Amino acid sequence: MQIEPGRPAPHIGDTLRLALLGPVVPGRPGRTATAVITRQGKADAMIDLYYWPTPNGHKITMFLEEAGLPYEIKPIDIGRGAQFDPDFLKIAPNNRMPAIVDHEPADGGEPISVFESGAILQYLAEKTGQFLPADLRGRTEVMQWLFWQMGGLGPMLGQNHHFKVYAPEKLPYAIDRYVNETTRLYNVLNRRLADREFVAGAYSIADMACYPWIVPHERQGQNLDDFPHLKRWFEAVRARPATVRAYEAGELYRTRDTVDEEAKKILFGQTDTAAPAGD
Numbered sequence: 001m002q003i004e005p006g007r008p009a010p011h012i013g014d015t016l017r018l019a020l021l022g023p024v025v026p027g028r029p030g031r032t033a034t035a036v037i038t039r040q041g042k043a044d045a046m047i048d049l050y051y052w053p054t055p056n057g058h059k060i061t062m063f064l065e066e067a068g069l070p071y072e073i074k075p076i077d078i079g080r081g082a083q084f085d086p087d088f089l090k091i092a093p094n095n096r097m098p099a100i101v102d103h104e105p106a107d108g109g110e111p112i113s114v115f116e117s118g119a120i121l122q123y124l125a126e127k128t129g130q131f132l133p134a135d136l137r138g139r140t141e142v143m144q145w146l147f148w149q150m151g152g153l154g155p156m157l158g159q160n161h162h163f164k165v166y167a168p169e170k171l172p173y174a175i176d177r178y179v180n181e182t183t184r185l186y187n188v189l190n191r192r193l194a195d196r197e198f199v200a201g202a203y204s205i206a207d208m209a210c211y212p213w214i215v216p217h218e219r220q221g222q223n224l225d226d227f228p229h230l231k232r233w234f235e236a237v238r239a240r241p242a243t244v245r246a247y248e249a250g251e252l253y254r255t256r257d258t259v260d261e262e263a264k265k266i267l268f269g270q271t272d273t274a275a276p277a278g279d
């Protein structure tokens with residue numbers, strides 16, 4: 001985190017004006033952001049959140065801000081390889097963030113760690129009794145859309161970003177495949193939202209899982225005007241105060257382009273691909 005030199009350490013409730021060192025968008029230097037320190041930096045936070053400001057990371061800050069749980073962000077700078085730190089791998093063996101450690105689990109026992117954003121959302125919803133209905137039918141509605149996001153919307157849109165934006169070679173077959181699949185998934189969500197306010201009943205972890213993946217719709221080759229129900233939902237979720245706070249928290253860590261050339265080597269050059277000897 002880069003904070004203006006000479007400033008005291010941030011405290012809960014502080015509003016900071018931050019100079020973002022290093023342009024986020026090439027050609028737009030000198031950006032600043034206003035960030036409200038919510039529960040980050042609290043020494044005895046209930047939840048440690050291992051985080052970087054990406055769609056899967058935003059899901060969890062959205063939940064924590066909605067529920068008002070005390071949390072401390074432990075930045076995992078994936079563009080600099082922090083996901084391979086042995087201590088992080090103990091709680092997140094897939095070398096991906098987000099992950100959490102809950103220091104006050106419901107059973108009163110030792111801290112519990114959770115990785116995978118869908119599992120984290122479910123864990124936090126069960127812990128707090130919020131954003132996941134208790135009744136069989138309501139819960140099943142939410143869980144199927146949460147799994148739909150985890151198995152479809154996230155991975156497919158991630159491949160869209162990869163081939164459309166980051167791949168060194170622009171492969172028309174791969175770009176068409178993932179942009180078309182993105183459009184299909186947007187249509188599924190748009191139809192789903194035609195006759196309801198949120199994805200599954202009241203505002204839930206299914207909405208929190210989907211929303212951050214719709215934020216980069218332009219880079220995914222999509223125009224939200226083509227999906228009017230999705231657009232209405234998107235604007236409603238974007239306007240929620242907790243969503244605003246979650247994205248402001250992320251701005252603190254967006255001190256440079258996350259996927260610069262060094263990051264590309266780390267993110268797209270992972271070499272743990274050979275079977276161990278004897279397999």
Ligand SMILES: N[C@@H](CCC(=O)N[C@@H](CS)C(=O)NCC(=O)O)C(=O)O
Nearest residue numbers: 054056078083096097098116117118
């Ligand atoms: N299915 C995982 C995906 C997590 C994931 O892909 N995280 C990315 C950032 S959005 C990451 O940590 N990448 C680091 C890497 O590729 O090494 C989840 O939903 O938690």
